[in-house]
Amino acid sequence: MKHIKLGTLDVSRIGLGTMGMSFGYTGAGTDDAESLRTVHRALELGVTFLDTAEVYGPFTNERLVGRAIRGRRDEVVLATKFGLISHPDGGPGLDSSPANIRTAVEGSLRRLGTDYIDLYYQHRVDPDTPIEDTVGALSDLVRAGKIRHIGLSEAGVATIRRAHAVHPVTAVQSEYSLWTRDPETAVLPLLRELHIGFVAYAPLGHGFLTGQVRSTAHFDATDLRATNPRFTGGNFRHNLRIADEVEAVAAGAGATPAQVALAWLLSRGDDIVPIPGTRRVTRLEENIAADGVELALAHIVKLDRLPPAAGEHHTEEQMRMMDR
Numbered sequence: 001m002k003h004i005k006l007g008t009l010d011v012s013r014i015g016l017g018t019m020g021m022s023f024g025y026t027g028a029g030t031d032d033a034e035s036l037r038t039v040h041r042a043l044e045l046g047v048t049f050l051d052t053a054e055v056y057g058p059f060t061n062e063r064l065v066g067r068a069i070r071g072r073r074d075e076v077v078l079a080t081k082f083g084l085i086s087h088p089d090g091g092p093g094l095d096s097s098p099a100n101i102r103t104a105v106e107g108s109l110r111r112l113g114t115d116y117i118d119l120y121y122q123h124r125v126d127p128d129t130p131i132e133d134t135v136g137a138l139s140d141l142v143r144a145g146k147i148r149h150i151g152l153s154e155a156g157v158a159t160i161r162r163a164h165a166v167h168p169v170t171a172v173q174s175e176y177s178l179w180t181r182d183p184e185t186a187v188l189p190l191l192r193e194l195h196i197g198f199v200a201y202a203p204l205g206h207g208f209l210t211g212q213v214r215s216t217a218h219f220d221a222t223d224l225r226a227t228n229p230r231f232t233g234g235n236f237r238h239n240l241r242i243a244d245e246v247e248a249v250a251a252g253a254g255a256t257p258a259q260v261a262l263a264w265l266l267s268r269g270d271d272i273v274p275i276p277g278t279r280r281v282t283r284l285e286e287n288i289a290a291d292g293v294e295l296a297l298a299h300i301v302k303l304d305r306l307p308p309a310a311g312e313h314h315t316e317e318q319m320r321m322m323d324r
Contacts, residue, residue, distance in 0.1 A: 001046030001291055004270050006197025007170035009119060009149050011077050013266065013291050015049030016042045016284070017201060017277030022061035025207075026223045028279070029057075032064060035279045039068035043075055045288050051173075051199070051275045053081035053123055054108055062111035073114055079199075080108050081123035081153060094321065096126035098137035105146055121151035121173060125323035131163045139167040151199075156323040157190045169196050176200035176272070178209055178261050179230070179242055179309035192271065200265055203274035204287075205230075205309075208239065209261040211247045229311030238310040245306055255293045258283075262290035264303050 002013040021035035022028055039050070052065045062080060069076050082104035083096040108117060120141070122134060141147045149170035152163060163169050172191055176183050177200065191198055206225055207213050216236060219226040230239055243257070250260045258276070265274045276287045295303075312319055 001048075001288065003048075004197075004273065006119075006199065006271070006273060007149065007168065007195060009077065009170050009197070011049040011273055012047045013273065014047065014262065014288055015051055015079075015199070015273055015275040016047050017051045017275040018061055018065055019051075019053065019056045020277040021279040022064055023056040023058075024222070024224045026218060026220045028222065029060065031279065032067075034281070035064060036068050038279055038281050038284050039065070041281045042284055042288070043072060045285070047288065048075065049077045049079065049273065049275065051079045051201070052112075053084070053121075054104060054111075055081070055084040055123065058085050059107070059111060062108055066111055066113040070113055077118045078112065078114065079119035079121065079151065080112065080117055081121040081151075082108070083123040083126060094124055094126045094128070096122050096129045096134040098129075098133055101134065101137045101141070105141055109146065116145060117147045119149045119151050119170060120147040121153045121171075122155070123153050124321045125152070125155050125159050131159050132166050135163045135166040135169075142167070153201075154322050157186050159323050160187070160190060160194070160196070164194055164196065169194070171197040171199050171273075173199040173201055173275075175202045175313055176265065176274075177203045177205050178246065178264060178303060178306055179205045179239070180313045181308075188269075192269075198269075198272045200272055200274040202313075203265050203276050204258055204261055208243060209246055209257060211243045211250075211257040213243075214240070227315050228313070229315065230309055230313060232311070235309075235311035242306055242309060246303070249295075249299050249302055253293065253295060253299055255290070256286055258286055259290040259293050260295065260299070260303070262287060263293040263295050264300065266290065267295060267300055 052061050138150045151171045153173040174183050225231045246257045250257045
């Protein structure tokens with residue numbers, strides 16, 4: 001597994017998003033044993049970068065990751081997030097106040113079974129707390145040794161600039177894939193100007209780009225895709241054509257659709273790290289093999305020309321939490 005730098009942070013070229021092991025998808029949280037095997041297999045294959053958050057569950061995913069890395073902490077670059085839920089007494093909601101950050105980090109450290117977090121993200125920008133106050137509190141945690149690097153998630157260019165002026169931001173995480181290319185317009189150019197790394201979540205379009213989702217009938221009520229505009233009604237039928245195009249490229253490239261979608265992301269620059277999520281060892285092995293897939297220029301051109309996806313990539317409520 002090749003490595004790259006997010007700012008000054010050394011990570012594997014492909015990471016592992018662990019959310020779906022506990023939260024957000026049909027069947028999440030039903031087989032912790034398989035999820036633990038998946039994390040352990042990722043480490044065997046050279047994956048060093050694991051991504052979780054306190055809100056996943058809430059709290060259960062951090063506990064799972066903590067179990068998975070017990071005795072192997074020095075093999076892992078551990079990323080987690082705060083700000084979408086405060087603590088067991090506080091319930092959900094945006095809160096990036098310094099007081100809440102101090103509460104949140106202690107909970108994450110305890111659940112993860114560690115005394116430091118490598119990369120600590122603000123999960124969503126809190127409009128009620130100046131970003132300078134949030135990053136100031138995070139810089140205090142860096143000085144205290146509780147976190148080592150600061151990250152932002154779904155932050156816009158103005159917020160990124162203001163945050164970086166207070167303390168260096170190591171990475172920004174946003175959705176980025178063949179059907180969500182929003183970061184290309186303004187965020188990625190700014191990150192390259194400031195030497196900030198980019199972490200791409202949902203690089204497989206919540207499973208859609210794998211070609212395995214041909215119907216939504218099996219989604220249960222806990223599945224975030226059940227209300228995602230891209231998976232509903234006419235949008236879903238329109239977007240199947242994108243999956244078909246990716247599958248056609250995959251056939252020509254001698255790879256799977258998932259590997260093609262990830263290889264395309266890797267071709268966008270050596271400052272981009274996708275974090276595909278899975279709770280199955282077989283899917284993990286398939287995803288990690290994308291590190292060795294070299295797409296021909298003709299394949300990249302064809303993928304670049306895919307039509308835009310129909311529908312927003314989040315619900316209206318979730319889109320209101322995006323910083324633009």
